[in-house]
Amino acid sequence: MPAFTRIDHIGIACHDLDATARFYRDTYGFEVTHTETNEEQGVREAMLRINGTDDGGASYLQLLEPIRADSPVAKFLAKSGEGVHHIAFGTADVAGAAAAVGERGVRVLGDPRTGSMGSLITFLHPKDCGGVLTELVESAAKPDGHA
Numbered sequence: 001m002p003a004f005t006r007i008d009h010i011g012i013a014c015h016d017l018d019a020t021a022r023f024y025r026d027t028y029g030f031e032v033t034h035t036e037t038n039e040e041q042g043v044r045e046a047m048l049r050i051n052g053t054d055d056g057g058a059s060y061l062q063l064l065e066p067i068r069a070d071s072p073v074a075k076f077l078a079k080s081g082e083g084v085h086h087i088a089f090g091t092a093d094v095a096g097a098a099a100a101v102g103e104r105g106v107r108v109l110g111d112p113r114t115g116s117m118g119s120l121i122t123f124l125h126p127k128d129c130g131g132v133l134t135e136l137v138e139s140a141a142k143p144d145g146h147a
């Protein structure tokens with residue numbers, strides 16, 4: 001069984017990243033700790049660190065605003081509206097974890113590629129996960145200090 005060590009993040013689809021970030025700041029005091037655009041995923045994203053430090057052991061909210069009409073998040077917003085889009089589990093070895101989950105009959109959506117903050121990510125099909133789009137994340141930073 002692969003080791004999944006934390007909830008890395010919860011991904012939330014929104015139309016307006018800045019307005020949604022303001023809601024989380026004003027309602028809960030959660031601050032945006034990182035922003036970036038991921039061209040491949042077709043999103044502008046904001047990470048709000050909820051606990052820990054950026055050492056590979058923290059948990060985040062990940063706000064996602066589409067930058068292209070044909071991106072997965074744009075498609076989701078058109079169909080379902082704003083809300084929780086995916087959950088992401090942290091692991092020290094995303095390729096190994098994806099292979100192990102794939103052996104259990106879950107469709108893995110592509111090879112590991114670049115995610116937030118230099119991480120390696122892949123996705124599991126929501127139809128094989130009880131309706132939950134699931135992401136696997138290997139942080140660029142390792143909690144034990146080893147690269």
Ligand code: CMX
Pocket residue numbers: 011038041043062064072073075076079085086109115116123125126127131132133135
């Ligand atoms: N959660 C739950 N179900 C979802 C879903 C989601 N986020 N997105 C799509 N689905 C469901 C749809 O409702 C649909 O169900 P029905 O067949 O019952 O209608 C089914 O999955 C197929 O959806 P679709 O709208 O036809 O979309 P596609 O099949 O083209 O794509 C998916 C779905 C999951 C393969 C695609 O969204 C994907 O590859 N996602 C992974 C990449 C991604 O989401 N990137 C953005 C986040 C980036 C990041 O986290 O850094």
Ligand code: CO
Pocket residue numbers: 009011062086088135
């Ligand atoms: Co994500």
